[in-house]
Amino acid sequence: MNGAPPLSNLIHLLYKKVLQPFLFQLDAERAHNMAVQGLRFFEKWPGSLEFFQSQFVIHDPRLEVMVRTLTCPNPVGLAAGFDKALEVFPILPYLGFGFMELGTITPKPQKGLEKPRLFRNKARKAILNRMGFNNPGLDAALHRFEKGRRKKLTVPMGLSIGKGVNTPLEVADNDYLHCLGKAYSLFDYVVLNVSSPNTPYLRALQAVSPLRKLLTQVSKTVQNIAQSTGEPSKPVFVKISPDDSDEMLEAVVRTAVECNLGIIATNNTIEPHLLGPKWAHEKGGLSGRPLKDKANAVLKRVYQLTRGAIPIIGVGGIFSAEDAYEKIRLGASLVQVYTGWIYEGPLLIPNINRGLLKLMERDGFKRIQDAVGTAY
Ligand SMILES: Cc1cc2nc3c(=O)[nH]c(=O)nc-3n(C[C@H](O)[C@H](O)[C@H](O)COP(=O)(O)O)c2cc1C
Structure with a gap:
């Protein structure tokens, strides 16, 4: 199995044959919460983090990626x-991730929408x-972040911020600026x-005028902080939807470049019909x-419009x-995983990293960073 140590293959089998079938019988959100509790339990179990590290973390300088001030x-x-x-972030670097994004967090606590609100389609x-x-x-x-971030093994950590559900759109900027101001020094x-x-x-x-207003203010805030602290600005990214028209996408990307944001x-x-007619009317x-082809088409367009001027996460x-290598070749300096990790299990991350080393060797790249945007 991809050159993984024998014990991690056993962990993979246990996940696939025991844990996943059990969790997949439960309501998806309940299963998620149980997985989170399980991870927290392991955190307290002496030696378990070191054990995870020995099984899941791939050390190879060729995989290192520098994106502005981040070294992943x-x-x-x-x-x-x-x-x-922000319950399990201290443990996750021990499972092999090179960086992570926490949240999304809003200014005030929120319960979210009515349950059930998380569903799996195993076949797809x-x-x-x-x-x-x-x-x-x-x-x-x-x-929680301040309390939990004192672990030995750590990787760059970002915070995703959003507007509160009851904040009117016209004043949504305030929510973002408030969260940015408070989170910037920690993340x-x-x-x-x-x-x-x-x-x-x-x-x-994401419409042109509100986005320009928001991104300009964010960019100014970051510049002001950098000036007052004398430190280089930390990267700020805008997370975009895969469902916009090409015209809108172009405008969003142009604005991000103007404001020097990734x-x-x-x-x-929001096209659940991609799952078939039974799901067509489900909201969410x-x-x-x-999602892969749609997300890749957007990534490709963003890279073609920017050509390395701003960093892209795929x-x-x-x-x-x-899949990860395809995104890197399409122009992503870094990639992120969520759903794949749930379906494939904890060995997915080391397997991706081992596989990336093989793919870059095959194509003659000395570092994974050299492969970024080489699909064209
Ligand atoms: C249950 C669930 C919750 C998510 N919550 C957030 C969120 O709070 N903020 C965000 O930016 N993206 C959120 N996402 C989107 C993911 O970060 C990611 O963009 C998306 O799932 C595509 O990646 P994947 O196909 O690897 O899952 C969520 C995804 C899932 C499945």
Whole structure:
């Protein structure tokens, strides 16, 4: 199995044959919460983090990626939405991730939408969610982050921020600026989530005029902080939707370049009919395998419009090293995984990293960073 140590193959088998069948019988959100509790239990069990590290972390300098002020030991990160409440982030670097994104967090705590709100489609390796930014709120999140970040093994960590569900669109900027101001000094990067499908009208913020206003203010805030501290600015990314017209996408990308912000492509799609007619009327955002082609088309367009001027993180439908490598060759400096990790299990991350080393060797790249944007 991809040169993995024998014990991690056993862990993989246990996940696939015992844990996953058990969890997949439960309501998906309940299963997620149990998995989170399980991870927290392991954190307290002496020696378990070191054991995870020995099984899941691939050390190879060729995998290291530098993106502005971030140095990631490998390009495979955890996407936003898994650790919404900042409960397990200290453990996740021990599972092999090269960076991670926490949240999305809003200024005040939110319960999210009515349950059930998380669904699996096993046959299509997809997840449909309408969580609606359930999160403990900014202050609790920052408190948890400060308390939990003292582990030995750490990787760059970003915070995804969003607007509160009851904040009118006209004053949504205040929510982003408030979260940015408080989170900036603690996190390695910040993400403006303007593309979740589950907060009403949020995606309207991607329209040219509101987006320009928001991104300009964000960029000024970051510059001011950098000037006053004398430190280089930390990267800020805008996470975009895969469902916009080409015209809108171009405008969003142009504005991000003007403001010198990176792009994360993409969030979930609001086209559940990709799962077949039975799902066509379900509300929510679709992730996993059916999202891959759409997300890759957006990534490709973003890279063609920017050609390395701003960093891009590629996300959507990664289930293998080949999927990750495709995104890197399409122009992503870093990639993120969520749904693939749930379906393939904990060995996916080291397998992607091992596979990336093989693919870059095959193609004659000395470092994974050299493969970025070489698909054209
Ligand atoms: C249950 C669930 C919750 C999510 N919550 C968030 C979120 O809070 N903020 C965000 O930016 N993206 C969120 N996402 C989107 C993911 O970060 C990612 O963009 C998307 O799932 C595509 O990647 P994947 O196909 O690897 O899952 C969520 C995805 C899932 C499945």
